[in-house]
Amino acid sequence: MDKEFFLANYRHSMAHVLAKAVIELWGSDVQYAIGPQVDDGFYYDFKLDHMITKDDYKAIENKMREILKRKEAWTRKEVSRAEALDLFKGQKYKIEIIEDLPEDATLSIYYTGDDFVDLCRGPHIDNSQELLGVAFQIKFVSGSYWRGDEHNDQLQRVYVYAFPDKQQLKDHLDMIREAMERDHKKLGAEMELFMFHETAPGMPYWLPKGWKLFNALLDYWRNEHVPHNYQEISGPVLSEKQLWITSGHWAHYQNGMFIAPIDENTTYAIKPMNCPNAINVYRSTKRSYKELPLRYSQVDVIHRREKSGELNGLFRVQEFHQDDAHIFVTEDQIEDEIADIMDIAKTIYATFGLTYTAELSTRPDDFMGDIALWDQAEASLKSILTKKFGADGFEINEGDGAFYGPKIDLGMRDCLGRQWQMGTIQLDFQLPLNFNLKYVAPDGTEKQPVLIHRAIFGSFERFIGILIENFKGQFPFWLAPVQVGIVPIRPEHNAYAKKLADLMMKNHIRFEVDYSDQNMKNKIKKYKLGRIPYVLVVGEKEAEQNTVAVNIRGVKDNLFGVPVEAFMQGVAEMNEAHSLELKTAF
RNA sequence: GCUGCUAUGGCGCAGUCGGUAGCGCGCAUCCUUGGUAAGGAUGAGGUCACCGGUUCAAAUCCGGUUAGCAGCUCCA
Numbered sequence: 001m002d003k004e005f006f007l008a009n010y011r012h013s014m015a016h017v018l019a020k021a022v023i024e025l026w027g028s029d030v031q032y033a034i035g036p037q038v039d040d041g042f043y044y045d046f047k048l049d050h051m052i053t054k055d056d057y058k059a060i061e062n063k064m065r066e067i068l069k070r071k072e073a074w075t076r077k078e079v080s081r082a083e084a085l086d087l088f089k090g091q092k093y094k095i096e097i098i099e100d101l102p103e104d105a106t107l108s109i110y111y112t113g114d115d116f117v118d119l120c121r122g123p124h125i126d127n128s129q130e131l132l133g134v135a136f137q138i139k140f141v142s143g144s145y146w147r148g149d150e151h152n153d154q155l156q157r158v159y160v161y162a163f164p165d166k167q168q169l170k171d172h173l174d175m176i177r178e179a180m181e182r183d184h185k186k187l188g189a190e191m192e193l194f195m196f197h198e199t200a201p202g203m204p205y206w207l208p209k210g211w212k213l214f215n216a217l218l219d220y221w222r223n224e225h226v227p228h229n230y231q232e233i234s235g236p237v238l239s240e241k242q243l244w245i246t247s248g249h250w251a252h253y254q255n256g257m258f259i260a261p262i263d264e265n266t267t268y269a270i271k272p273m274n275c276p277n278a279i280n281v282y283r284s285t286k287r288s289y290k291e292l293p294l295r296y297s298q299v300d301v302i303h304r305r306e307k308s309g310e311l312n313g314l315f316r317v318q319e320f321h322q323d324d325a326h327i328f329v330t331e332d333q334i335e336d337e338i339a340d341i342m343d344i345a346k347t348i349y350a351t352f353g354l355t356y357t358a359e360l361s362t363r364p365d366d367f368m369g370d371i372a373l374w375d376q377a378e379a380s381l382k383s384i385l386t387k388k389f390g391a392d393g394f395e396i397n398e399g400d401g402a403f404y405g406p407k408i409d410l411g412m413r414d415c416l417g418r419q420w421q422m423g424t425i426q427l428d429f430q431l432p433l434n435f436n437l438k439y440v441a442p443d444g445t446e447k448q449p450v451l452i453h454r455a456i457f458g459s460f461e462r463f464i465g466i467l468i469e470n471f472k473g474q475f476p477f478w479l480a481p482v483q484v485g486i487v488p489i490r491p492e493h494n495a496y497a498k499k500l501a502d503l504m505m506k507n508h509i510r511f512e513v514d515y516s517d518q519n520m521k522n523k524i525k526k527y528k529l530g531r532i533p534y535v536l537v538v539g540e541k542e543a544e545q546n547t548v549a550v551n552i553r554g555v556k557d558n559l560f561g562v563p564v565e566a567f568m569q570g571v572a573e574m575n576e577a578h579s580l581e582l583k584t585a586f
Numbered sequence: 587g588c589u590g591c592u593a594u595g596g597c598g599c600a601g602u603c604g605g606u607a608g609c610g611c612g613c614a615u616c617c618u619u620g621g622u623a624a625g626g627a628u629g630a631g632g633u634c635a636c637c638g639g640u641u642c643a644a645a646u647c648c649g650g651u652u653a654g655c656a657g658c659u660c661c662a
Binding site: 151308310316458491537 | 589622652656660661
């Protein structure tokens, strides 16, 4: 039996044991819904009057162990749809599942002992004793919605960790603990990168160090776009309501917008997206086919209202900066342009050593526009993705596209394995129509361009959150908010430290010097805790020889007597190359 | 928005049975003048998130609000 099959099989089987335990504990009026396996175990959704809390965990775990010790046989039976409906009488979620199946369907059910039956495709174990060695522990209980729809019943979801043995469970719990240590919310406060204030929920305050990082990232991003012929623009944050009516946001996105009434006749709204800005710039003059593709990039701040429970550090905010661009193309330029964007994304992500997944979202039911154009666009996107990732290298979400066009999304995972949407490439046939965009074709007729919305980071905020967790706060040299810390051993060495500081300033190295009369050990400790890549310790020897002693982040042994010019040249090279690793020799 | 949980000096936390608050780090002052991650002494700093209720008395009990955390839903 291969390992993956074994994992899935016992986790899935354990979910049945959990359901049986909950029913035995809280009675037969428990409604049990579904219980699939997940990456680190399984869960099961229930509806019951009793609110399951932490105090119940032990009782549930004990009941599960008790059930396993009964060594009951698991028997599979095949039943007709009608028999199944009768068997699960009173279980509304099971009934709903069964009723969705075709009339003539044959269903498989599994008995655990004589008294518990669950609807299930299987496969399962043959006897509970096969599960006696499984190490499991309740993770937590949370709310969930029946069939993932917030309009349906709210259920109680019991998550359980489950591993083949105790050691693997312990390793996993250790891993989770370690992951919490690099949570960007924790590190962001510790490293003084950003903060929040109660008066502006989900709107980050960037602290001096965080803003340095932000700007280092922005500089890099701007430079990467120069060879791809992007032009950066900036537009108003507030616009009169009429603009949003034209764009369709007023009708489709109003509850995601912050709205500012001025007087009875005037209402402004804060932009949730940059598109209308780029469109107005496009429309400001008559456009020729010779100008296309026309690429406007934009990093203005945008605001989107989120429901209260949805905010999450920098990952989910109400005020953020997208690394946005709007590209106006002819229909036959779409494929090349998308390919160019994918190349930019690949280069940029590689600089950070990040791995990502690609997803294609296709035409939804409520699509707008010409179906032939949709088909052609989807085919283009699919062909590019196949070229870049292979036929199986990306996922397709059928019908998940926006009503105005299909899209490619690029996703990454945070420290707890949660998937976040980062980069996005969206084709838009609708806005050019709403704003009546035109260009003059070679034959002198007016044609409509296609609009491509795209972001590589997704948003600077979310991307920085991912970077913090990915690097555990130990940023590559070029990105580090403070790149070099200078520690004079005694106050009489401050003059030499000042000389070094001036040199750093001249060479645009981000640095700090500690001129205080503290113990040098304390100064070094402060910089080490700040995860500064290089701490330069200087005393008499260094001042005499014009050298520095270099304490390298993550390296035990220090470098002594490094000539100042050699160090400066080394760090300049790292900045230039956007190196991931720190140099350990100069 | 939904389910559960949380809120005590700048940060991390303690505070039992209701009797108006403590610890560590940090900060300030002084001493120590140091060669690579915590030298010593003294001191300052808190309407216990906010509003209301119960009580002779509330950080503590109850209700509400706000903000945050995990999950769901939604999203860059």
